[in-house]
Amino acid sequence: MPHSPFRLLSPARVRLGVQAAYALFLLYAGWRFFLYVRWAMGESEDFVPKPPSVEGFLPISALIAFKRLLFTGQWDPVHPAGLSIFIAVLGMALLLRKGFCGYICPVGFVSSLLARLGTRLGIARRTGPRAARLLSLPKYLLLAQFAWISVVSMDVESIEGFLLSPYNFVADTRMLQFFLAPSNTAITVFAVLGVGSLVLPYFWCRVLCPYGALLSLLARLSPVAVRRDPATCVDCGRCTHACPAALPVQRLERVSSGECMGCAECIAACPVKDCLSVTLPGKRRLPAWSIAAGCVLVLLAVWGVAQALGIWDSPLPQSMARRFHMMLRIGMITH
Ligand code: SF4
Ligand code: SF4
Structure with a gap:
């Protein structure tokens, strides 16, 4: 019987392939967005449509828009794709643990490359489960702070004021400018995070990422989980050692931690x-690559539905985009 192509691929290769493919897509979208911004800022007369997928880099704006959606039933007209992507990522966490972090997030991708490098250099250090739990506290505190400032303390009126403000309109452009011309402070922070990720694998993801903290909370509800069969386990500890989330896999029957990315490196x-194995409730087994495939399918499905419902591209006129970008160019939008 012929082998499925997936059986010839190790979980690490499947993961690297999905991560690299999505990173390449983001690079292409980033280039198109750069051309759009040049047009919007009046630096070029060649109009290039804005790739809506870049709005995925605005999770706080999407979180605020999500609250407005819940309270008013209205979709965000300024960054509609950002809200669609945000809901896709929440759905992914509910269904597929932190598969977004393990397979889709570009920061997770860079973190995984740095983790490999740190291991090769012999400077990567593992933490025990207790230390790992303590290290994850800051990201939950950051999440609580963001949730308080941007969701709990804002009523619907102030949310609408923020979402329709010129600042929010050009938030993705400001994000691009930040990465194209980072300040000395930003370069120092990136360097610290980079070195930190060599020593403590997935430093940003495990310690500081508030988005990851939100997904960890939802991932606890996921029906999919890695399960260990104690009857056949020889207690060698390789799974625990391989786990990038520092989970004590060899001591668990079902990995229910919200930190599990479904990366299948333990398997x-x-x-x-x-x-x-990756399992559904009732111990029904799934292939090791199923979380990777599920994440890609969720993204594609949400993209297709958002296109069909007209909640992917912003309905706002390009003249408005250009006016706000001109305001940004002459320094009228600073906060
Ligand atoms: S890798 Fe983990 S699950 Fe597999 S035999 Fe060793 S301890 Fe048991
Ligand atoms: S438990 Fe397994 S699937 Fe989950 S993060 Fe650790 S290595 Fe990856």
Whole structure:
């Protein structure tokens, strides 16, 4: 019987392939967005449509728009794709644990490359489960702070004022400018995070990312989980050692932690066939690549539905975009 192509691919290769493909897509979208911004700022007369996918880099704006959606039933007209992507990512966490962090997020991708490099250089350090839990506290505190400032303390009126403000309108352009011309402070912070990720794998994701903290909370509800068969386990500890989230896999029957990214590296490391597997409730087994495939499918499905419902491209006129970008160019939009 012919092998499925997926059986020839290790979980690490599947993961690297999905991460690299999405990173390439983002680079292409980033280039198109750069051309759009040049037009919008009056630096070029060649109009290039804005790629809506760049709005995925505005999770706080999307979080605020999500509250408005819940209270008013209205979709955000300024960054509609950002809200669609945000809901897709929440859905992904509910269904597929932190698959977004493991397969889609570009920061997760860079973190995984740095983790490999740190391991090769021999400077990567593992933490025990207790230390890992303590290290994850800051990101929950940051999440609580963001949630308080941008959601809890804002009523619908102030949310609408923010969403329709010139500042929010050009928030993605300001994000691009930030990455194209980072300040010395930003470069220093990036350098610290980079070195930190070599020593403590996934430093940003595990310690500081408030988006990841939100997904961790939702991922606890996910029906999909890695399960260990204690009857066949030889207690070698390879799974625990391989886990980038520092989870004590060898001591768990079901990995229910919200930190699990579904990366399947524990499954790949296990020497006993079928001792570890991705499972649904009732212990029904799924292929190791199912979380990767599920994440891609969720993204594609939400993109298709958003296109069909007209909540992907902004309905606001391009003349408005250009006017706000001109305001940004002459320094009229600073906060
Ligand atoms: S438990 Fe397994 S699937 Fe979950 S993060 Fe750790 S290695 Fe990846
Ligand atoms: S790698 Fe497999 S056999 Fe070894 S401790 Fe983990 S589950 Fe058990």
